[in-house]
Amino acid sequence: xxxxxxxxxxxxxxxxxxxxxxxxxxxxxxxxxxxxxxxxxxxxxxxxxxxxxxxxxxxxxxxxxxxxxxxxxxxxxxxxxxxxxxxxxxxxxxxxxxxxxxxxxxxxxxxxxxxxxxxxxxxxxxxxxxxxxxxxxxxxxxxxxxxxxxxxxxxxxxxxxxxxxxxxxxxxxxxxxxxxxxxxxxxxxxxxxxxxxxxxxxxxxxxxxxxxxxxxxxxxxxxxxxxxxxxxxxxxxxx
Amino acid sequence: xxxxxxxxxxxxxxxxxxxxxxxxxxxxxxxxxxxxxxxxxxxxxxxxxxxxxxxxxxxxxxxxxxxxxxxxxxxxxxxxxxxxxxxxxxxxxxxxxxxxxxxxxxxxxxxxxxxxxxxxxxxxxxxxxxxxxxxxxxxxxxxxxxxxxxxxxxxxxxxxxxxxxxxxxxxxxxxxxxxxxxxxxxxxxxxxxxxxxxxxxxxxxxxxxxxxxxxxxxxxxxxxxxxxxxxxxxxxxxx
DNA sequence: CGAGAATTTGATATTCATCAACCTGCGTGG
DNA sequence: CCACGCAGGTTGATGAATATCAAATTCTCG
Numbered sequence: 362x363x364x365x366x367x368x369x370x371x372x373x374x375x376x377x378x379x380x381x382x383x384x385x386x387x388x389x390x391x392x393x394x395x396x397x398x399x400x401x402x403x404x405x406x407x408x409x410x411x412x413x414x415x416x417x418x419x420x421x422x423x424x425x426x427x428x429x430x431x432x433x434x435x436x437x438x439x440x441x442x443x444x445x446x447x448x449x450x451x452x453x454x455x456x457x458x459x460x461x462x463x464x465x466x467x468x469x470x471x472x473x474x475x476x477x478x479x480x481x482x483x484x485x486x487x488x489x490x491x492x493x494x495x496x497x498x499x500x501x502x503x504x505x506x507x508x509x510x511x512x513x514x515x516x517x518x519x520x521x522x523x524x525x526x527x528x529x530x531x532x533x534x535x536x537x538x539x540x541x542x543x544x545x546x547x548x549x550x551x552x553x554x555x556x557x558x559x560x561x562x563x564x565x566x567x568x569x570x571x572x573x574x575x576x577x578x579x580x581x582x583x584x585x586x587x588x589x590x591x592x593x594x595x596x597x598x599x600x
Numbered sequence: 601x602x603x604x605x606x607x608x609x610x611x612x613x614x615x616x617x618x619x620x621x622x623x624x625x626x627x628x629x630x631x632x633x634x635x636x637x638x639x640x641x642x643x644x645x646x647x648x649x650x651x652x653x654x655x656x657x658x659x660x661x662x663x664x665x666x667x668x669x670x671x672x673x674x675x676x677x678x679x680x681x682x683x684x685x686x687x688x689x690x691x692x693x694x695x696x697x698x699x700x701x702x703x704x705x706x707x708x709x710x711x712x713x714x715x716x717x718x719x720x721x722x723x724x725x726x727x728x729x730x731x732x733x734x735x736x737x738x739x740x741x742x743x744x745x746x747x748x749x750x751x752x753x754x755x756x757x758x759x760x761x762x763x764x765x766x767x768x769x770x771x772x773x774x775x776x777x778x779x780x781x782x783x784x785x786x787x788x789x790x791x792x793x794x795x796x797x798x799x800x801x802x803x804x805x806x807x808x809x810x811x812x813x814x815x816x817x818x819x820x821x822x823x824x825x826x827x828x829x830x831x832x833x834x835x836x837x838x839x
Numbered sequence: 840c841g842a843g844a845a846t847t848t849g850a851t852a853t854t855c856a857t858c859a860a861c862c863t864g865c866g867t868g869g
Numbered sequence: 870c871c872a873c874g875c876a877g878g879t880t881g882a883t884g885a886a887t888a889t890c891a892a893a894t895t896c897t898c899g
Contacts, residue, residue, distance in 0.1 A: 452831040496735035503742035504787020548743020592691040
């Protein structure tokens with residue numbers, strides 16, 4: 362359901378009923394993907410954007426040497442490739458990290474929004490800008506934080522993003538990525554990833570069993586991460 | 601002069617004369633900044649966007665431990681904080697890396713563009729999306745490329761971006777960053793930065809003396825970097 | 840020429856990758 | 870029900886990459 366996207370937008374600004382109806386009307390055909398299946402392939406030129414209705418997906422690139430780097434994690438209620446509407450050519454792939462349900466939005470419908478719905482256009486633009494801010498924070502994590510701090514930061518961020526769309530249960534959330542996939546997020550080896558997770562466990566900051574992460578001490582986790590949620594633009598104001 | 605911005609936009613799509621005039625008309629008051637001066641401060645809520653007319657600037661964040669990470673380098677003809685028009689609160693600072701000239705654009709003028717000039721709006725949106733793509737590529741560099749490869753990649757990227765706005769001379773370009781500032785780009789120590797530069801020199805891939813970088817072997821540099829310019833969207837097409 | 844900044848070099852400690860092995864849980868086929 | 874295979878997770882050992890500390894050298898500019 363597209364209502365999850367509305368939760369995301371309404372967290373940042375109020376939407377008129379007409380605007381909500383426009384968004385509901387453009388959500389087209391739905392499709393399911395299974396874990397590890399490519400949702401969008403690098404190098405292609407899509408003519409629809411993909412809205413993630415349920416599940417986890419990731420944007421990634423693969424180096425010539427064959428190493429994969431995940432550049433973004435997407436959760437329910439997010440556009441995974443709204444940027445391709447204007448970029449035209451996919452410069453990276455998008456993969457389902459769990460079973461996913463998506464809805465497609467045709468580019469002509471997006472174009473119509475930019476012609477007739479300026480405020481809605483600004484909110485869609487904002488959506489891509491927030492993800493740009495997340496990218497910047499990830500760059501800081503990769504460059505200037507310890508790996509333990511980096512992992513803590515990712516967990517803080519995911520927790521808040523999932524909370525906005527109601528996908529947290531207390532301090533816990535469902536998180537189906539394997540340690541190997543998480544290593545591709547941090548850009549480190551699987552073995553080292555495992556040890557970094559153990560460091561957070563040893564400090565009693567989190568538990569991470571099977572596929573749910575539980576935050577045991579939010580204050581201290583935030584402090585280890587050097588986490589400041591400003592970049593997530595979680596406040597509603599006129600945009 | 602704002603014409604440099606036009607070069608950037610026209611590299612991606614054609615602009616009507618009316619659209620160019622709109623852009624010229626919104627470029628307001630100009631101001632100069634000296635090297636190391638903050639152009640925009642983290643945590644503030646600007647009411648203008650800043651267009652870099654000349655010089656080099658960077659977006660950066662500082663961790664609680666005091667380490668600086670540069671998340672983007674900006675060159676002449678680029679908006680350095682167009683994103684703040686919708687994000688509202690600066691989640692990072694912007695610093696002049698050389699003496700800079702900028703022009704300010706008031707948010708109400710940007711808002712007018714989103715109301716009346718849909719195609720121009722899409723191109724401004726595109727501008728922020730291209731920088732999002734650059735962020736993604738930087739994440740890949742930080743996570744999965746060797747430092748030598750990372751530096752080579754940054755040089756390839758800067759060369760092409762500078763070429764678009766006519767700021768290259770053959771295979772050379774003016775580049776006033778110190779090795780210490782460059783270390784804050786790659787997220788490594790100054791000493792290691794120095795050794796990585798020497799590695800590229802030893803391989804006869806570049807020279808970097810005083811403040812100009814010269815590419816000696818584009819093919820091989822690109823190959824060391826694993827560089828694919830797709831993410832820069834350098835082709836003009838209807839958007 | 841002298842002072843300060845930027846670059847370079849050397850030595851050592853820490854972080855991280857790699858290789859190799861082992862363990863655990865879970866589903867499948869007999 | 871059990872044997873088996875397999876994926877994900879864990880551990881240990883070792884070497885390479887990178888940070889840190891300290892100092893020397895070169896460059897720049899007044």
